Amino acid sequence: MGKFILRRLLLLIPILLGLTIVIFLFIRLLPGDPAGAILGERATPESLERVRAALGLDRPLPEQYFEYLSGLVRLDLGSSFITNRDVVDDFLQRFPATIELSVAAMIFALGLGIPLGLVAAKRRGTLVDNLGTVVSLIGISIPIFFLGLMLKFAFAIQWPILPDSGRIDLIQYFIPRVTNFMTVDAILAGEMGGFVDALRHLVLPGIALGTIPLAIIMRITRASVIDVLNEDYVRTANAKGLPGDVVDNRHVLRNALLPVVTVIGLQTGLLLGGAILTETIFGWAGVGKWIYDAVVNNDYQVIQSGVLLLALIFVFVNLIVDISYAFLNPRIRYS
Amino acid sequence: MTTAPATARASHEDRAVGLWADAFHRMRRSPAAIVGGTIVGFFVLVAIFAPFLAPFDPTRGSLGESYLPPSAEHWFGTNIQGQDVLSRIIFGARLTLGIAVMSVVMGVSIGAFFGALAGYFRGWVDSVIMRAVDIMLSIPGLLLAIGVVTFLGRGIVQIAVAIALINIPIFARLLRASLLGLRETDYVTAARSVGVRGPSLLLRHMLPNAVGPLIVQATLALATAVVDAAALGFLGLGPPDPRTPEWGTMLSDTYRYLNNAVYLAFFPGVAIVISVLGFNLLGDGLREALDPKLRR
Numbered sequence: 200m201g202k203f204i205l206r207r208l209l210l211l212i213p214i215l216l217g218l219t220i221v222i223f224l225f226i227r228l229l230p231g232d233p234a235g236a237i238l239g240e241r242a243t244p245e246s247l248e249r250v251r252a253a254l255g256l257d258r259p260l261p262e263q264y265f266e267y268l269s270g271l272v273r274l275d276l277g278s279s280f281i282t283n284r285d286v287v288d289d290f291l292q293r294f295p296a297t298i299e300l301s302v303a304a305m306i307f308a309l310g311l312g313i314p315l316g317l318v319a320a321k322r323r324g325t326l327v328d329n330l331g332t333v334v335s336l337i338g339i340s341i342p343i344f345f346l347g348l349m350l351k352f353a354f355a356i357q358w359p360i361l362p363d364s365g366r367i368d369l370i371q372y373f374i375p376r377v378t379n380f381m382t383v384d385a386i387l388a389g390e391m392g393g394f395v396d397a398l399r400h401l402v403l404p405g406i407a408l409g410t411i412p413l414a415i416i417m418r419i420t421r422a423s424v425i426d427v428l429n430e431d432y433v434r435t436a437n438a439k440g441l442p443g444d445v446v447d448n449r450h451v452l453r454n455a456l457l458p459v460v461t462v463i464g465l466q467t468g469l470l471l472g473g474a475i476l477t478e479t480i481f482g483w484a485g486v487g488k489w490i491y492d493a494v495v496n497n498d499y500q501v502i503q504s505g506v507l508l509l510a511l512i513f514v515f516v517n518l519i520v521d522i523s524y525a526f527l528n529p530r531i532r533y534s
Numbered sequence: 535m536t537t538a539p540a541t542a543r544a545s546h547e548d549r550a551v552g553l554w555a556d557a558f559h560r561m562r563r564s565p566a567a568i569v570g571g572t573i574v575g576f577f578v579l580v581a582i583f584a585p586f587l588a589p590f591d592p593t594r595g596s597l598g599e600s601y602l603p604p605s606a607e608h609w610f611g612t613n614i615q616g617q618d619v620l621s622r623i624i625f626g627a628r629l630t631l632g633i634a635v636m637s638v639v640m641g642v643s644i645g646a647f648f649g650a651l652a653g654y655f656r657g658w659v660d661s662v663i664m665r666a667v668d669i670m671l672s673i674p675g676l677l678l679a680i681g682v683v684t685f686l687g688r689g690i691v692q693i694a695v696a697i698a699l700i701n702i703p704i705f706a707r708l709l710r711a712s713l714l715g716l717r718e719t720d721y722v723t724a725a726r727s728v729g730v731r732g733p734s735l736l737l738r739h740m741l742p743n744a745v746g747p748l749i750v751q752a753t754l755a756l757a758t759a760v761v762d763a764a765a766l767g768f769l770g771l772g773p774p775d776p777r778t779p780e781w782g783t784m785l786s787d788t789y790r791y792l793n794n795a796v797y798l799a800f801f802p803g804v805a806i807v808i809s810v811l812g813f814n815l816l817g818d819g820l821r822e823a824l825d826p827k828l829r830r
Contacts, residue, residue: 342768490677
């Protein structure tokens, strides 16, 4: 196991270096000029030169890259051109909001997707199964932004039972920021009403972000359970008279969920991309909204660093998934 | 098609059926493929005949006619500029399908080229290409597209390039994996043993047998491309001319007015969902039809 983890960690090095090189070159070599983007179309050549010098864009590329890399190691990714705030600080402050939303989405996706997939597999070919297949196909095909808008319209405007935006009712509750996880901070402040309110704010964006993973997890669980149901050990368990629940939980699900673990890892990338859309629609002050605002304002520094930081997180989540997969499935380790 | 597998099969079957004839035959019996194909066909026709189908000019509108609810004259209502929403959706099909096809064609050809190099030459070529693929795959797709469009500037070609970049590593990895599997098959060994070498082995014997998964993935990639293009439009990175009817941009234009004009978001959204559903269904149907394991 230790050897496996070591090998995976070593494989990370070229990926991480490559990632920094790609993002670095991307910005320097493409026709778009950061200085031009900052100053706008009516910038004079002199002011363009000044900004390029201030950004270090006039120095040789290897020197710039080395500078960039050493900044990265010191966790110094520069500051926003618009707000002048430190990019890493902003990111760290906002990232908990995105994690909170992603966790809510994954709880929704796993909590519904696994049981629905199991039921569909056990009643294969029935109306329930076919209905599930159709629903999951539609779930995969609905863009997050459309689903989000419709949820917002239905449950926050037309039939206002849930809040339409934000993370908590700021007028009613004052929660001191400690961890920046709103639910956790509310509990730390001893504000149970605030905790419930924070949960209510999570419902609509969580569903919007969790629907595609839900549909995919449901499909994978169904396919995987069908495979396992045909195994000899399941027949044996049934034959020796174990109750249905015990067979389902101990024999079927435990083996069928292996592929689901991989899917959870792959979904993280989609969640991070989807967070940009979901957070924009629901005014959620996370990393996604931050990047959206940067796009709107042409804030190169934030876009560049935001893409890099999210990619790093994606790489690490996949590493963790690979390791836990190897942990769950001994066959991987020795191949 | 290569003749070797077909004749081999003919010896123990009543009649020889080629892969494509067989796949087509089985697609006609797959409800997913039929529904998906019909939906895709419908949107293709709408895109081609847009000027004849649209009741109004999608770019012209008068402010006196803004925010008209759906009616006999304007089936899907009008937007803030008084433009007819139905006509904009019809012309939007052109743009969306155009971007999707452009991006997938670019993604497949470039991705397949590198995948073929990696899978055929192995060794350091393979290592270099696959590490590059890993790096590209480590950036979440939509994020990559946002980055590309912000730096290349807004525009239809830029959007297509951005989405193509998401697809390149996926197709490279897919074709490489197929080729690696095919190298070990008996007929490739047989072809090699009678002296078939180099490009001929790759192009005549291996590629035709690796093309099935590529087609399936390309169809599914069209679905993703439609969503990604609309997502870029929704985020304000759509075509620079605001009069251009783009489905995602149409949604973002209106989401501030949800409470009194929900139809403005609803109809373009439904157009996206149905077209994406069509590509997904067709892709699933194709997968079943082209999967050799499911052939009889």
